[in-house]
Amino acid sequence: MSGSALYNTFARAPLSFEHGEGSWLVTPGGQRFLDFAGGIAVNSLGHGHPHLVAALTEQAAKLWHVSNLYEIPDQSRLADRLAEATFADKVFFTNSGAEAIECAIKTARRYQYAGGHPERYRIITVEGAFHGRTLATIAAGGQPKYLEGFGPKVEGFDQIAYADLDKIEDLVSGETAAILIEPVQGEGGIRPVPSSTMRKLREICDRHGLLLILDEIQCGIGRTGKFFAHEWSGIEPDIMAIAKGIGGGFPMGACLATEEAASGMVPGIHGTTFGGNPLAMAVGNAVLDVVLEDGFLDDVQRKALLFKQGLASVIDEFPSVFEEVRGEGLMLGLKCRLQNTAVNAALRDHNLLTAPAGDNVVRLLPPLNVGDDEIRIALDAIRAAAAGLAEKAAGAA
Numbered sequence: 001m002s003g004s005a006l007y008n009t010f011a012r013a014p015l016s017f018e019h020g021e022g023s024w025l026v027t028p029g030g031q032r033f034l035d036f037a038g039g040i041a042v043n044s045l046g047h048g049h050p051h052l053v054a055a056l057t058e059q060a061a062k063l064w065h066v067s068n069l070y071e072i073p074d075q076s077r078l079a080d081r082l083a084e085a086t087f088a089d090k091v092f093f094t095n096s097g098a099e100a101i102e103c104a105i106k107t108a109r110r111y112q113y114a115g116g117h118p119e120r121y122r123i124i125t126v127e128g129a130f131h132g133r134t135l136a137t138i139a140a141g142g143q144p145k146y147l148e149g150f151g152p153k154v155e156g157f158d159q160i161a162y163a164d165l166d167k168i169e170d171l172v173s174g175e176t177a178a179i180l181i182e183p184v185q186g187e188g189g190i191r192p193v194p195s196s197t198m199r200k201l202r203e204i205c206d207r208h209g210l211l212l213i214l215d216e217i218q219c220g221i222g223r224t225g226k227f228f229a230h231e232w233s234g235i236e237p238d239i240m241a242i243a244k245g246i247g248g249g250f251p252m253g254a255c256l257a258t259e260e261a262a263s264g265m266v267p268g269i270h271g272t273t274f275g276g277n278p279l280a281m282a283v284g285n286a287v288l289d290v291v292l293e294d295g296f297l298d299d300v301q302r303k304a305l306l307f308k309q310g311l312a313s314v315i316d317e318f319p320s321v322f323e324e325v326r327g328e329g330l331m332l333g334l335k336c337r338l339q340n341t342a343v344n345a346a347l348r349d350h351n352l353l354t355a356p357a358g359d360n361v362v363r364l365l366p367p368l369n370v371g372d373d374e375i376r377i378a379l380d381a382i383r384a385a386a387a388g389l390a391e392k393a394a395g396a397a
């Protein structure tokens with residue numbers, strides 16, 4: 001055997017971390033990196049948040065896991081709190097984002113089936129979307145690079161080009177069950193769907209008896225400065241998948257639905273071994289304690305403005321490196337003129353961790369509780385990296 005025993009599925013940076021402190025990751029050698037990749041929008045409250053550590057360790061001493069054959073009081077409590085704070089009436093907990101989307105797809109299809117429309121199983125999705133890596137979610141995402149070589153694509157997904165979002169109604173047929181969309185595309189390159197389009201999607205769904213499914217796995221849980229990104233547009237979905245930020249680093253997700261949308265999900269029809277177990281629920285409740293605290297999301301919006309303004313001035317300074325800043329709240333993307341992976345590596349050389357995305361974008365996903373001073377440090381790192389890149393590019397030209 002050559003090399004590592006791990007699957008070769010990841011292109012990893014030659015870097016590992018020994019511990020984390022708030023917005024910082026520290027290597028075994030003591031080198032400190034400002035973490036604005038956040039485990040890809042997972043570490044919503046940074047590393048080692050005392051309230052989350054306490055919730056996890058206290059629960060760990062009491063009870064790790066029981067199956068869903070029994071009542072799990074903290075699971076009911078977290079579901080109640082999510083329902084209270086959102087459009088939803090019903091919640092199903094999962095271990096990951098892809099599973100939350102799987103549950104959303106099944107919920108939508110069962111809704112149509114239970115309503116006497118078994119022929120309505122198709123789901124319209126958007127080009128550039130990312131919904132996970134299971135067989136159904138790669139079909140939903142529709143990206144050829146993720147589908148290649150895995151046999152027949154799971155049936156029942158119709159895709160609209162991102163530029164043609166306004167013409168989505170043309171794709172609705174008598175077999176359509178739902179529309180599935182990310183209010184802000186994450187992997188696709190931090191592309192927010194305009195509020196007017198979100199409202200139009202809601203109208204189209206209402207007009208044709210379709211369910212609107214939102215994928216807020218990356219943009220939810222305060223990431224955009226609202227609890228959920230769709231709140232910016234004033235509309236509500238019928239079903240919503242969440243994950244990433246809700247666990248603050250503990251693997252968990254959930255599918256939220258209105259009572260009506262979930263009406264087909266009757267006993268025995270869906271299940272999970274690990275989903276909603278006591279350890280995950282303790283952490284999920286602890287994350288909500290912080291994110292739903294009075295003023296927390298206002299502060300995210302305030303810091304986001306500070307960051308975005310700073311980024312705009314860095315872009316003005318280095319037009320040969322960056323094209324624009326986009327996104328909402330602390331889900332920001334720098335569209336690059338140079339190769340985004342090279343920019344990402346240069347930022348890492350300046351001890352700032354970011355995450356590349358589609359459309360030649362570098363994602364900036366700091367913890368929601370990032371400090372103003374840390375935003376300034378990040379801006380300095382971006383400026384320094386850009387200066388080096390601009391100089392190198394000018395030398396090469």
Ligand SMILES: *Cc1c(COP(=O)(O)O)cnc(C)c1O
Binds near residue numbers: 099
């Ligand atoms: C990360 C992500 C997923 C998949 O989540 P996993 O936990 O990796 O399965 C799905 N949709 C969006 C928008 C994501 O960002």
